Amino acid sequence: MVTLGPFLKRELRLLARQKADWLNPVLFFLIVLSLFPLGVGPEPNLLRIIAPGVIWIAALLSVLLAAERLFKDDYRNGVVEQLVASRQPLLAFVLAKLLANWLSTGLPLVLLSPLVALLLNVDMASFIAMVLTLLLGTPLLSLLSVLGAALTVSADKGGILLALLILPLYIPLLIFASAAMEAASMALPYHGQLAVMLAMLLFALALVPVAVTSALKINVS
Amino acid sequence: MRAIFPIVDSQRPVIKHQPFSVPVGQLLLQAQSLSCIRQDRVLFEQLSLQVHAGELLQVAGKNGAGKSSLLRLLAGLATPDEGQLLYCRQPVADVATDYAANLCYIGHHSGIHEQLTALENLAFWRAAAELPQADDLALLATLGLAGLEDIPCRMLSAGQQRRVSLARLWFSRSQLWILDEPFTALDQSAIAMLQQFFLQHLTCGGAIILTTHQPLSMVYDGLNTLELAYRW
Numbered sequence: 001m002v003t004l005g006p007f008l009k010r011e012l013r014l015l016a017r018q019k020a021d022w023l024n025p026v027l028f029f030l031i032v033l034s035l036f037p038l039g040v041g042p043e044p045n046l047l048r049i050i051a052p053g054v055i056w057i058a059a060l061l062s063v064l065l066a067a068e069r070l071f072k073d074d075y076r077n078g079v080v081e082q083l084v085a086s087r088q089p090l091l092a093f094v095l096a097k098l099l100a101n102w103l104s105t106g107l108p109l110v111l112l113s114p115l116v117a118l119l120l121n122v123d124m125a126s127f128i129a130m131v132l133t134l135l136l137g138t139p140l141l142s143l144l145s146v147l148g149a150a151l152t153v154s155a156d157k158g159g160i161l162l163a164l165l166i167l168p169l170y171i172p173l174l175i176f177a178s179a180a181m182e183a184a185s186m187a188l189p190y191h192g193q194l195a196v197m198l199a200m201l202l203f204a205l206a207l208v209p210v211a212v213t214s215a216l217k218i219n220v221s
Numbered sequence: 222m223r224a225i226f227p228i229v230d231s232q233r234p235v236i237k238h239q240p241f242s243v244p245v246g247q248l249l250l251q252a253q254s255l256s257c258i259r260q261d262r263v264l265f266e267q268l269s270l271q272v273h274a275g276e277l278l279q280v281a282g283k284n285g286a287g288k289s290s291l292l293r294l295l296a297g298l299a300t301p302d303e304g305q306l307l308y309c310r311q312p313v314a315d316v317a318t319d320y321a322a323n324l325c326y327i328g329h330h331s332g333i334h335e336q337l338t339a340l341e342n343l344a345f346w347r348a349a350a351e352l353p354q355a356d357d358l359a360l361l362a363t364l365g366l367a368g369l370e371d372i373p374c375r376m377l378s379a380g381q382q383r384r385v386s387l388a389r390l391w392f393s394r395s396q397l398w399i400l401d402e403p404f405t406a407l408d409q410s411a412i413a414m415l416q417q418f419f420l421q422h423l424t425c426g427g428a429i430i431l432t433t434h435q436p437l438s439m440v441y442d443g444l445n446t447l448e449l450a451y452r453w
Contacts, residue, residue: 003348005348006344006345006347006348006354007345007348007349010334010337010341010344010345013341014334014337017336017337017373018336073334073335073336074334076330077330077331077332077333077334077335078328078329078330078331078332079332079333079334081298081326081328081330081332082327082328082332083349084298085296085297085298085321085324085326085328085399086321086322086324086325086326086349086350087317087318087321087322088318088321088322088351089349089350089351092348093349220298221293221298221299221300
């Protein structure tokens with residue numbers, strides 16, 4: 001059995017050396033969210049109403065931004081090809097990529113949520129809902145974007161193709177996450193929405209790693 | 222703090238820790254009437270070959286003759302348009318995991334990440350080969366990379382990067398090595414050292430399939446050459 005540790009260590013080391021890869025999406029998220037109050041006007045009620053949708057759309061786009069280069073380097077320098085040839089370690093490699101992607105793009109969004117709540121005048125109940133939906137939703141975003149990156153790795157300018165491929169898959173998540181936040185702002189229960197998000201996450205967690213390894217195999221052959 | 226220039230004996234013999242799964246002289250890999258078509262051009266058809274344990278097969282041919290495509294077929298990275306591949310007399314599709322575990326494929330691309338140092342790259346390939354982590358300083362010194370272990374590989378020259386890439390062979394436990402142009406960018410002394418190391422692998426019962434445009438200078442009984450003709 002191949003252990004995940006060394007693979008994860010390598011990914012984290014690469015993230016530490018290529019800071020732009022994960023800092024840019026995080027900054028993009030912050031900048032978009034700080035532009036909204038300037039654009040639509042600082043009316044507190046209006047901001048509170050649009051907050052769920054705006055936060056989640058910014059999160060989707062920032063994760064998408066980080067996805068494109070995910071496998072590019074390792075594809076170009078032959079690492080993916082040689083891992084496919086040796087079969088066993090490929091899954092560990094993919095899992096390490098997934099985990100590192102979430103740690104570098106999903107987790108920062110969760111950590112930034114208090115700041116975002118301040119920017120958009122989100123009340124306490126919605127804030128808790130926001131943190132919960134981000135905790136459940138960002139791993140799913142990572143899973144789907146890694147899948148998209150694996151499918152488009154051999155395309156030269158895969159950016160727009162990746163967006164076309166992956167954004168539709170984000171829609172259910174967007175609907176349930178913003179519905180949960182809206183329900184929370186009206187003091188309604190939102191366990192249902194969270195349960196659906198958890199179900200989607202578990203479903204993706206079971207299937208996506210296998211799909212990613214297959215996509216990589218197809219792309220090198 | 223690690224010593225920057227570790228003192229090692231470069232003549233130190235490499236000890237193979239375990240015998241290979243296929244005994245010397247036994248049939249390791251067999252290809253039966255392979256065909257490969259790329260962009261409507263038949264690179265080769267009805268190509269059959271055999272590789273026994275302890276043999277080296279040099280695939281020769283002009284640029285574009287299909288050498289790399291053949292190696293990729295043999296490594297299981299692509300499926301042949303016709304024909305089949307047998308590992309230990311069984312179809313590779315049935316024993317894919319065993320075959321992959323006994324195979325070390327180093328392709329045209331180096332397989333090293335330019336942002337990582339030589340040591341970090343080797344640690345990654347050790348993990349991928351399911352080997353315990355070990356200190357590779359002595360190995361890198363043997364390969365003439367003493368003092369360059371801790372700088373990102375993008376700073377190294379093409380030949381030095383190739384050395385880092387090939388360093389994997391030194392700790393590989395695989396019996397069959399498939400190497401696409403291993404001598405590219407290497408200087409004469411490195412080529413001589415590599416051939417010496419190939420010889421060691423072969424006498425231990427290993428097998429090698431490689432492409433190269435350089436004539437091999439090593440003297441060994443089990444050297445075979447396959448000449449691929451360029452076809453229009």
